[in-house]
Amino acid sequence: MEFKINSKVLEKLLSKIIPAVPVRTPMSILENFLFDIQDGSLTVYATDLEMSLISSINVAADDNIKMVLPAKLLYEIIRSLGDTLVHFKVESSSKIKLTTDNGEYDISYLPHDDFPIIPKVPVENETTIAGDDLRRAFEYTSFAIGKEDVRPAMTGMLFEFSDEGLKFITTDSHRLIKHINKNLKFDDNQQYVIPEKAISILLKLISHNDVKFYFSNSNALFKIDDITFISRLINDKYPAYNSVIPLVNENKLKLDAKEILASVKRMILFSIADNKQVRFSIETNDLEISAEDNERGSKAKEHLHCEYDGEPMEIGFNTIYLQEILNHIEDDEIIFKLHSSTKACIIVPSQPKENEDTMFLLMPIRLNN
Amino acid sequence: MEFKINSKVLEKLLSKIIPAVPVRTPMSILENFLFDIQDGSLTVYATDLEMSLISSINVAADDNIKMVLPAKLLYEIIRSLGDTLVHFKVESSSKIKLTTDNGEYDISYLPHDDFPIIPKVPVENETTIAGDDLRRAFEYTSFAIGKEDVRPAMTGMLFEFSDEGLKFITTDSHRLIKHINKNLKFDDNQQYVIPEKAISILLKLISHNDVKFYFSNSNALFKIDDITFISRLINDKYPAYNSVIPLVNENKLKLDAKEILASVKRMILFSIADNKQVRFSIETNDLEISAEDNERGSKAKEHLHCEYDGEPMEIGFNTIYLQEILNHIEDDEIIFKLHSSTKACIIVPSQPKENEDTMFLLMPIRLNN
Numbered sequence: 001m002e003f004k005i006n007s008k009v010l011e012k013l014l015s016k017i018i019p020a021v022p023v024r025t026p027m028s029i030l031e032n033f034l035f036d037i038q039d040g041s042l043t044v045y046a047t048d049l050e051m052s053l054i055s056s057i058n059v060a061a062d063d064n065i066k067m068v069l070p071a072k073l074l075y076e077i078i079r080s081l082g083d084t085l086v087h088f089k090v091e092s093s094s095k096i097k098l099t100t101d102n103g104e105y106d107i108s109y110l111p112h113d114d115f116p117i118i119p120k121v122p123v124e125n126e127t128t129i130a131g132d133d134l135r136r137a138f139e140y141t142s143f144a145i146g147k148e149d150v151r152p153a154m155t156g157m158l159f160e161f162s163d164e165g166l167k168f169i170t171t172d173s174h175r176l177i178k179h180i181n182k183n184l185k186f187d188d189n190q191q192y193v194i195p196e197k198a199i200s201i202l203l204k205l206i207s208h209n210d211v212k213f214y215f216s217n218s219n220a221l222f223k224i225d226d227i228t229f230i231s232r233l234i235n236d237k238y239p240a241y242n243s244v245i246p247l248v249n250e251n252k253l254k255l256d257a258k259e260i261l262a263s264v265k266r267m268i269l270f271s272i273a274d275n276k277q278v279r280f281s282i283e284t285n286d287l288e289i290s291a292e293d294n295e296r297g298s299k300a301k302e303h304l305h306c307e308y309d310g311e312p313m314e315i316g317f318n319t320i321y322l323q324e325i326l327n328h329i330e331d332d333e334i335i336f337k338l339h340s341s342t343k344a345c346i347i348v349p350s351q352p353k354e355n356e357d358t359m360f361l362l363m364p365i366r367l368n369n
Numbered sequence: 370m371e372f373k374i375n376s377k378v379l380e381k382l383l384s385k386i387i388p389a390v391p392v393r394t395p396m397s398i399l400e401n402f403l404f405d406i407q408d409g410s411l412t413v414y415a416t417d418l419e420m421s422l423i424s425s426i427n428v429a430a431d432d433n434i435k436m437v438l439p440a441k442l443l444y445e446i447i448r449s450l451g452d453t454l455v456h457f458k459v460e461s462s463s464k465i466k467l468t469t470d471n472g473e474y475d476i477s478y479l480p481h482d483d484f485p486i487i488p489k490v491p492v493e494n495e496t497t498i499a500g501d502d503l504r505r506a507f508e509y510t511s512f513a514i515g516k517e518d519v520r521p522a523m524t525g526m527l528f529e530f531s532d533e534g535l536k537f538i539t540t541d542s543h544r545l546i547k548h549i550n551k552n553l554k555f556d557d558n559q560q561y562v563i564p565e566k567a568i569s570i571l572l573k574l575i576s577h578n579d580v581k582f583y584f585s586n587s588n589a590l591f592k593i594d595d596i597t598f599i600s601r602l603i604n605d606k607y608p609a610y611n612s613v614i615p616l617v618n619e620n621k622l623k624l625d626a627k628e629i630l631a632s633v634k635r636m637i638l639f640s641i642a643d644n645k646q647v648r649f650s651i652e653t654n655d656l657e658i659s660a661e662d663n664e665r666g667s668k669a670k671e672h673l674h675c676e677y678d679g680e681p682m683e684i685g686f687n688t689i690y691l692q693e694i695l696n697h698i699e700d701d702e703i704i705f706k707l708h709s710s711t712k713a714c715i716i717v718p719s720q721p722k723e724n725e726d727t728m729f730l731l732m733p734i735r736l737n738n
C-alpha cells in the first residue's frame with residue numbers, strides 16, 4: 001500500500017489538526033493521528049476525547065488503509081523536510097517507510113482499532129457567522145471565563161440563541177461579559193456551554209471566512225475552511241445571569257479610553273499585592289484615581305478629565321480586573337455606568353459596532369479606610 | 370532637594386542599568402538603584418555583587434544627594450509615564466515625591482550607606498575593539514561555556530591576549546571553541562576568565578560602536594557607549610586547552626552548510642533520548658547520515674553530496690552538540706577535519722573572515738554496534 005503527498009501540503013494539514021493532540025496524557029493512543037485513506041482521499045483525525053479536529057485532502061494512493069501514526073514525530077519530520085514529494089509505503093503491519101530524494105525514514109504505526117470514536121454531530125440547524133464576527137465575540141468575552149470549577153458551566157462560554165440575537169456570555173463571578181451579535185436572530189431560545197479550551201483552539205483556527213456550526217445535546221461542531229472541529233459541551237446549566245445585571249445605573253462617567261487604561265496600569269504598580277485596589281473619586285468633570293501600597297510605603301494619585309453626570313461618588317475596583325476589561329475595548333471613549341459604591345458597575349464602549357452590543361459588568365470592591 | 374528629568378530620557382538610562390539588578394536575592398538592598406546627584410549630573414548604579422552597571426546623565430538639580438531607590442518600581446513607573454517632565458522632590462529623609470502634569474507618586478527611599486561599594490578598575494592598558502567584532506566573538510563561542518562548576522574556569526570565557534591576536538576560548542569538555550581576532554596583537558601573554566552571565570549581559574549592551582575594556586587582577590571593566598560595565602573575574606586557572614587541539618587532522622570533508630544543518634535537525638527527531646547519536650558513514654563524494662530510535666522503532670538515513678579527501682570512515686556525534694555548532698557557522702560551506710572515529714573532530718567555516726580565525730572542536734561519541 002503506497003501513497004504520495006507533497007510535504008508542504010501535508011505539513012499545512014497536520015499543523016491544523018495537531019492542536020487536538022494532548023501534550024501529556026495517560027492514554028498514549030491519543031498522542032497519535034488517525035490516517036484514513038479511502039478512494040484517494042486522506043482524512044486525518046486527532047482527539048483528546050474532549051475535542052477533535054478533522055481534515056481531508058486528496059492523495060495519490062493505490063489502496064485504502066487506516067493507521068495510527070505518532071503525531072508529534074510525524075509532524076516534526078514532515079516539517080523538517082522542506083518542500084519535497086514524500087512517498088509513504090506500508091512495509092509491514094506495523095512499519096511504514098517515508099522516502100524522499102535523499103532520505104528514508106522508518107516509523108512504527110499502530111492498528112486503528114484502539115483509536116477513540118469521534119462523536120457524531122448531525123449537520124442540521126446550521127448557523128453561519130462571519131469569521132471576523134465570531135473572533136470578535138470570543139476576544140471580547142473569553143478572558144472572563146471562570147477558572148474554578150465549583151460551577152462547571154462558568155468554566156465555559158455560553159452560546160445563547162435568542163430573538164435578540166446570538167449572545168456570548170462569560171463570567172467568573174467578579175465580572176460578567178455579554179456580547180450580542182444582532183445579525184443572527186432565532187425563534188427558539190437555546191443555551192449551550194462550550195469549554196474554555198475549545199474557545200482557545202477555535203480562536204487559532206478562525207480566518208476571515210464564514211464559520212458554520214451545529215449543536216447536538218452533547219457536542220458542538222464547527223466548520224472552519226477545510227477543518228472540522230468538534231467539542232464536547234459542558235453538561236451544566238448556566239447561571240441565570242440576567243438577574244445580576246442592573247437595570248438602571250443612572251450615573252454616567254465618560255472617559256478617554258487610552259487615558260484611563262494608562263492610568264490604571266500605573267495604579268497597578270502602587271496597589272498592594274493582596275488587595276489590588278484602585279479608588280475612583282468622581283466629581284463633575286474630574287476623576288481622581290488613587291492607589292496605595294502601605295507595605296512598600298508608596299502611593300499614587302492622578303486626575304483625569306471626564307464627563308460625569310451624577311452625584312459625587314467614591315468607588316473601588318480590582319486593578320487587574322479593570323485593566324483586563326479596558327484592554328478589550330477598542331473605542332476612543334468608554335462609559336462607566338454607576339449606581340453606588342457597592343453595586344455592579346457597567347462598562348461599555350461609547351460607540352458600539354452596528355448590530356452588536358457589548359457590556360462588561362464589574363463588581364466593585366469595598367474601600368479599606 | 371529637587372531635580373527634573375524627562376521620563377523617556379530616564380527610562381532609556383534605567384533600562385540599560387536594570388540588567389544588573391538581581392531578580393531574587395536575600396540581600397534586599399541589591400534590588401535598588403543608587404542615585405548619586407552631584408553638580409548637575411545624575412549617576413545611576415546597580416550591582417548584584419558579581420557585576421555592576423553604571424551610567425550618568427545631566428539633570429537640572431538644585432543640590433547634591435545620594436539615595437537608594439527601589440529599582441523595579443521606579444523603572445516601571447517611569448516607563449508607564451510616556452513622554453513627560455518628571456519633577457523629583459525629596460519630602461523627608463525617606464520619602465520622595467514624583468510629580469507630573471496629572472499625577473503625584475510617592476516612593477520610599479533608603480540611605481545610601483548600605484549600598485555595596487562598586488569595585489574600582491584602573492582605566493589603564495586600554496583595549497579598543499569594534500562592537501561588531503566583539504559581538505561576533507561572543508556569538509561564536511558563548512554557547513559552549515560549561516554549565517558545571519567542577520572546574521570554575523570552564524563556566525566562563527577565556528580572554529587571552531597574545532601575539533597571534535585576541536583569543537576567545539570556551540569549552541564544556543565535549544566541545545572547545547577558539548575564535549581569534551587578529552586585528553589586536555599583544556606582546557604580553559595574559560589570560561582572564563569572564564563569567565558566563567557577564568557575557569550574556571554584554572551581548573545585550575554591545576552596539577556597532579567601539580568597546581573599550583580594561584582588566585585588573587580581579588575585575589574587568591567595559592565601556593560601551595555611555596555605559597560602564599564591571600564584572601568580577603573567575604579566580605581559577607583556565608585549562609591548558611592547546612593540548613586538546615589535534616595538530617593534524619588529515620581527512621577533510623567539505624559539506625554545504627545549509628544541507629548538513631537541515632539533515633542533522635532531522636536526525637535529532639530519530640536519535641534516542643539518552644544517546645542522541647548520529648552516525649556519519651563517509652566515502653568519497655558521499656556522506657550517509659543515519660540515526661535510530663530503538664525505543665520508538667523509528668530510524669532515518671540520508672545521503673548528502675560532499676567532497677571527501679581521505680579513507681572511508683564511520684564516526685558518531687552527539688546530534689545536539691553538532692547542531693549547536695552548525696547553527697553558529699554562517700558560511701555557505703563547512704569543513705570537517707577528521708583523523709579517526711575516536712579522535713577530536715575540527716569543524717571550520719570554509720572561508721573565514723579576514724583577520725579572524727574560528728574553529729569548533731567536537732569530541733566524537735562511541736558508535737553502539
